[in-house]
Amino acid sequence: MMTPMMMVMVILLMIVMRLCSSPLTTNSQYNKSGQGSQCNQAIMLVTDGAPDNYEKIFSTYNWPHFQVRVFTYLIGREEKKKRDLSWMACANKGYFVQVTTLAEVREQVLRYIPVMARPMVMYQEDHHHIWTGVYADVADPKQIEWLWEVREGKRQRDRTENYQKLQKIVKDSSSPAIIDALRDKWQVENFLRYGEFSLSSRSIARIKAAKMRKMRGRRGAPGLKEGYRLMTSVAVPVFDRKKTSMKTANLLGVAGTDVPIREIEKLVPPYKLGVNGYSFMVNSNGYVIYHPDLRPVFQDILKPNYNSVDFAEVELTDYENEARANDSELLELRKDLVEQNAAERMMSVKIHLDDMKRVVQRKQKYFAQKISGTPFSLGIAMPEGYGKYKVHGQIELTREIQDHRAGDVMNHFSTGNWTLHPDWVYCEYKYDQHQEDQSPEALINEFLSRAQKPNWKWRSTRTRPPPDPIMNQAQHKRWKPSMGSDERRDNYYCDKDLVQSLLFDARATNVYSRKVKIEDKIKDRNTSSQNFGITTAFVATRSGLTRWIDNPSESSSSNGNSKEPHFMKVHNRAIDEVWYKRAVDYYKEDQDAYVYSVPFDAATRDPDEVLVTATRAIFVEENDYRMAPAAVVGVTIKHRKFVDFFKNETYKCPSYPSRNSSCKKAKTCESKSLNCYLLDDNGFIIASENEDDTGKFFGTLEGTIMESLVQSEVYKKIQIFDYQAVCLDTQEKNSMASILTTPIQTLKWFASWVMGNVFWVLVKTQLYTLWDPNEAWAYAQGQWDPNAAPTDEVTYSKGPINYQSAFGEYQEMLPDEAGIPTEDTKHPELPDDIGDFPSLELAYINKTHPRPCDKTVYLYKLQSKKLKQDGLYKPVKGKLSNCHTNGCGRPFSVQKVISTNLILVAVNSLCPCESRKVDIEPVEVEHNETTSCNRLLMQHYRKRPQSCVNYHPDEHEIKLCGGAGSLGPSSVALLTLLLAHIYNSMMQS
Template identity: 35%
Template sequence: MPKMLTTCDKLMTHFTVIVTAFLLLHCIGFSPFTPLTLRGVQATPEDEAVGKWAMQFGDELWELAQRMTKSQEIKAKYKEYNARVELKNGTDLIKSITANVGRMFSRKMEAVRCIQQKAEAVNEEFEFNYTYAAENYQYYSSKFSSFEGNPAENLTEGMMEYAWKYLNFTLNPDTHFYNISVDTEHSSVHVPSNIFDGARDVLKTIMWSETLDDVFKQNYQSDPALSWQYFGSDTGILRHYPGLQWQKRGDPENADIYDCRKRSWYIETATCSKDIVILLDNSGSMTGFRNHVAKFTIRSILDTFSNNDFFTIFNYSATVSDIIPCFKDALVQATPENINVFNDAIEEIKPEGYANLSVAYEKAFQLLKKYYIERRCNETSTCNQAIMVVTDGVAGNTTEIFEKYNWGNGENGTMNMNIRIFTYLLGKEVTKVREIQWMACLNRGYYSHVQTLDEVHEEVLRYVDVIATPLVLQNEEHPPTWTHSFTDRTYEPRANDTGTRLMIAVGVPAFDRSYLNENSTKRARLLGVAGTDVPVEDIDKLTLPYKLGVNGYSFVVSNNGYMLLHPDLRPMSKKTGMLNPNYNSIDFTEVEHLYEDLEPRQSGESILLLRSAMVQYQSGEFKDISVKFHYDDMRRVSEEKQDYFFAPLPNTPFSLGIVLPSEYGKTWIKVGEEVLKNKHMKVNISDYFTGDNWKVHPAWVYCKYHYLEGHEFKTPEAELRHFLAKMLQNDWKWSEQYEEDVSDRDDNEELNCGRITLDEDAYYCNKELVHLLIFDAKVTNSSYGQWKFANDEERSLIEGFGATLRFVATMSGLTRWQFIYGEVEVENDQEFGDYHTAAIDETWYKSAILQHHQERTESFVYMVKHANDPMEANELMVTASHAIFPRDGGKEAPACVVGFQFSHARMMDRFFNITSVDNCNGCIKTCTSDEIECYVIDNNAYIVIAQNVNHTGKFFGEYQGDVMSAMVEKNYFQAIDVFDYQALCRIDVDDSSDAQSLLHPIRLFSIGWRWLVAQLFWQYARVKWWVDGAPFLEYSDEIDDDYEAVPDAFPRQPQRPKDVSDDGKLLFEMKKPDPVYEPCDTRSRLYVLQPNSLEDINDYIKVPHSRPFYLKKIPNTNLLLVVVNVLMPSKGMRLSTEPERIEYDKEFPCYKLNMSFYERRRLEECFTQHPEEEKYTYCGDATALRLDIVNIFMAIFIFLLTRYLRT
């Protein structure tokens, strides 16, 4: 029998319970001395009334959503058809993707090597008869041939005599080549405007390179995905396949200035990475014409640099100074924006004083020495380092400096850095020519005497051949070089298209091996560069986007940390339609926004470690990285965790990475052999794709013919239907675009230039994606039959909200939609499926997945279009979406998103009907009164319903800024700053100030002087054309006659310069200038709901300096009901989510200086020295003075004598 408790024991037990309860209440934030209504335990009548409004509105929306989408029915189908939820292995996935892309890259490199191999062999054996060729040879000219029988309008009257040499073209639009009219039977030749195609070496190159057509066609027939193929010669000619018309005629403003030798694919292949210091003579003699030539020379030099090069410019007179102060004592990367900064700075330099070249050399050598040591050039690899001197003369002897840095043997602190020196002597009346020539010749460089502007282009390009000499002399390896991205010059945007086509190129050097022959001139020469373009979108298609899933993505990073591929890489501004000047040097840290509390342009440790690993060509993974995940054109944001996986792309400077959401990105829906399964069940898979109200993702590859030309389809859906029918045939076989091949392996050195060509009807498919698509079509098919109302109650509910359309989008890229009341066909009418084709990439799809992940409840996301977006229909519609996550084996995966659209006006009416009901006997005014304002806002604080309909789609903080600020303070919303480092900001131009400045006497004198100079240049050019018959110098150099002058039969009139002011505007023209934009950084302060903080809100929310308000979550939605007491005073605060320009303490580009020191990887296989280089090179001339053997011995004698006298 249990012992009875005593009275004392009972009292102690009660006391213990009371104390425990007290402590618990204290711990959770309650005080027994606080009134009950302030503890959040009991709601006030007002709060209950607002809660009833929210509850009723939410319940009706939930019922509407269920009836419209039939989400439970679709979810059940996944279980019925045995959908398997499987884990993704990020490591295996990145291996699979890099193998796909690697095979494609291997084929491109093989094609280019075949061109290079053929070029070297043909050039070596080619026998050339100039007399016969000049009188009889004909070729396809990209500029001067007749196209489709149209006469060659580009030919001047003097050139018509030579029109016979240009063969007629027959061009046809080709689907593969973006519907450009091309000739796939022939290549054609582009000759730069300043090169005469009848010059000996130019004509010879055109003739022997014609045999490359066989290789071009073989490459294309074995890999029909090949883009443009070409061979760029050192003579300046470009043979490209297929043949095409270079540019449209009749456009005098669109002058042809193209020269393949100045393209990045050519120069990077020939020279690899370079460290260059340019010394600009800024002494008093460098005025007038010489000053113009000097600036033009430097601009031309900078045009030859690429992202792999580093440079700086010093201007020197009595002293030496950095042109850009914040770049002091540093080489900066040759990005487009850095080059533009230097070009602008050069324009501001004013010559003065006398020149001290020795001081300039000392500073240049010191700077290059710093990088020579940092990059361990003497230990691990050689470096391409050079000094370029632009001057009108030299005074004094600089031998001591060369002995110290470039000719030393390590004794007495001397070095042998092997820095090349290139000298550009400007002007016709020059002195001490031999001294400046020897500076170049004794330092493995080249001397150029630039007398006119016409000579600048050719003289600048000569340094490329010099730096390429060791590469040519080694005569064994032909290292492929991959460029950073560039825009396709053939791209023509369609209507409403604000994008552009990004390409990368791979080039392989070809060598002129004639120097090895006994009877040759003993000059080692780069024959040219063979290359092909690769559209960046072709890389994206091979990254299995369906398997990465919603909010997952792939990206490609270069050895410099720059982006080739990334969903947030925006080369073209959507707002302005302008190309971002720095689009091909956007850094990894500028597109990946980690969730860190840092100021703009500051990068945290995590992002730099990730960047470093990829730049250094490593494989690895970084998991659970917190990021600012922005979407909907940077207007919505969420804090998310992501997993990064990355690996190098073999034989390229690139690394490929993938991102998977850490939570829901680890699983996916796996299906079986759907084609065979349906065959066995006697089901025609095409029956799942009837009607026209469905789309597939336009950017994904399901099945395609290798040869697009001749296999055109009006839509991707028509193409899919075609292949679905073929799959039912007995001879159907699955094939991949790039099948695995032994010759594609990294360790295979044999070149396969005879690869089997593909049949005209050869095709390829993504088998896994097609099976997934068929499964999704089967799951959703029955739910999208003919619509029938279940009962009158359902009809009344749907009609009451004006719901007209329902849809579903799946992870396989399938989108279906259905009109509830049938569809009225209107010609050229745009409907839901025309606006929303991208399935998992649509904003409503992303939002639904995020909503499911964040709230873990059955809810719908409701959105209206942003106020800045165009209307999709005649009236404003609300889009609702809901994510379906089937479960299997204790795991769930995002399978699809269902949704519907309904009338915003009807939703608004229903809301105000509900909120006009008094639920508490007048304890609170209804939403129809003037004392309160009621809003429905979404989880990013954009207004869905407001009493003023014009506020719909705008940010809530624009109208109730103090309330929005209070919600952030109470942690109901979180404010997240998102930085855009690819923005373009408008520069305000004050028209009145320009007009007034024209009246100033000094201003008028400046304009008049510039006008006079322009006229003198024009008259000079006219005389020169009349005298020389050509727009450039007729070279008398016996060493190199590659660039002969155009004969008198080819007169070309110079274009008279327009009368312009110094700010680039036509004088006295009153036309309003077009908007001017410049690159800038912007900050957008975005907001995201914190749903867990909304619990226990039971009264007016009162925050100092804010109107009191009620806040209620509308159940089963992403919406909030906000009721604001407008009778109370407001601060009138206005918040905005619009991007605002960031003003830095430092000027551009100094605020980006830290990025110049980010980690980069130098390119390998760079040949910078060869022991026999001096035997096979020339280093320039001085007014036809050849550096013969006597001059060489004289230079050596002077050098030894100088050293002897100093000892």
């Protein structure tokens, strides 16, 4: 019986054959529009047979110039179906291939490459350098989907193990507490997910947060965990220059090399761009090669479209209020990058930080320039204002050595706690593979020691000298500088400007290398000797240097008692740290302000380990309008001590110095009728009376109040689009059980069977040819000349098709922490009889499959100027009226905290108003039909290849097109056998 899928394939084949003239008809029109590449063009037909050779169509639209090559692929072993397909390929400068087994698919499909390269090979002149787009160093792209299946398999395995434990508990346990837990669907679901009963929401959040922290890795942002290395490749063709009697134009292959994207990024040192400045690279298709917002990984697995992220998808203009809006300024900049034009533009953009939980709006100046010899353009973005200027401060190392002060230079790094930016290159050996195990701190100390010796040279060029050209091939292969050899020591690179800037910053921050207690500094400034809970004081500079001093009485990480790593050991990337960027950006709001923050998952951590970070930017100013950031200073404070200080201050009446009877009459945060929150400039809770609120977004607790703050212009609501998002589609569950048949199901099967047979009869009897009397059909064929007219000879081929797997096995497995817990199943209705529990349905997870999608989220930004009146910060008061059936309201008050990025929000708690939840989790953008169609039809501007070789006048002399060869007797062999037979007969006679 013919299945519906077979019917669809037959109909599609007929439609494709009928419309195969369409590309030829519109080809010239398409080229005139300028959208095409105007280079090599081909039609590739994959089929199990063709009813005609369509000679009339080809002669009308493709001959005699042969603008379009035709490649035909015959699937199966049917010999009689070769004739027309081979003729179509050979008559249109193409190639015919018959694919009989799965194992030969890869080899046979690639036969079109040498054919397309024939004109280039025949000219024997141009060796074009071809650069690829960005890709990850994985063995096979299919490995990505396989890894996701492994991840889903692990989730299923864990849930199955917990299900088996649950079965045993139901069977063996008679405890009333266990039976009550089994009747609670939330408890059952949590046990199936995490293997424990009685988990609180805090415990569940702690489990998820711990897995997320592991997945974020060292760099501190999802999608940037080391494990995948992005690369691009450059290749040149290798031609066969041998002269033969028959023209073949063989392409021997290509010679190429892989170039890690990280090595390209090193050529644009970040310290030269400064804080919040960045570089990026775009190819001729507008796709990003590297960009700070390129996020290629989702939960430790490459995203499906990681290598085709457009420049317009990573730069978000401030005017974009709908998904994929066409901003003219952005598209003009993109066109300049694609065309490799030198450009300079100013744009207002929105930039998200901290895993898309914070947002910054600012103007940025963009510069674009082509990279010669490649299809790439380099772009640089600099923030308006402070991005125009740069602090120039260096210590000339050679002069220090001449003045016999080299010892002072080394002393700056001999004591105290300090670290360098782990991703920056200060000095490195070019050929030493073992230096990856050396930290930047160890390398800089080694090179500073070498710099004090005679004949020191900076060697500030990155080009690596090739081996000695007089070496023979064997020597060249064996050549590799060894550890400690002269070759190794002389082949190094040192960034002179960066190192000498580092020395300047080290001397300027030398106070952090002295053993001075923080309490002593506080006393020296005539402040209270009260312990504020400061654990660490630190400074980070423009050169990537970070210094800090620990407070032994408060810092548990300094004495080894902390479970968490030291704050400065993790956040050691200086100007690339979020707290550094935020402090610099907030400087224009308030030059004296400290920027406070806490971890978003603070509520899931040990309360004794949670730290508050307070940072402030240090700018160097000149002539009252030139200023540039030089460093950021800050402290980390124990959150519990910070909350104690918060309560102590907010429980006081501002009109009285102490809590006397008059003060108690006033309303303070000590009153049970008030809930007080300390919020940062993005709406996250820094402190409250409930420590479980720490780090959460205020809208998740008081959504209605948050909306009122937006309406009162205390916060600004800013929409962000994520065009690199991944959505998880739930796969339908399948089981081995048979389907329960119903009368309706039986009728559907019968109708499908009838329609299948009807279509099969139409195909076999060729009745559908009545609508086209000119339709022709292929004849069975045997041996033929591919370029000759078809004959009526028939040759049959019989035999089974042997399918083999074309892919190898993967040994790599995902780490246990790769999968973040997701919603597995809907909570089933539990039976009243515990004996019928648990059902098998509970053992299954909802398997998911990732797909690219667009998401959007609303983030919030504090509007400090709206809280100011006559140069002073005034409280903003409001009230939610009639928010409950009893007619009560909820008044609230907002007050800016001086010299910080914080506001104090006091909310009345007596009226039980229902509050909506306002979260900041991205949601998928549901495109309507019109938007979806426009998105498919709209193609961003792309640049055509700079040169194209698709024609050679002598190519028609090449007869190799994949047609079947003739099997016939050899004349020489027959003559030899005949002579031998005559000779033997004469000898015998």
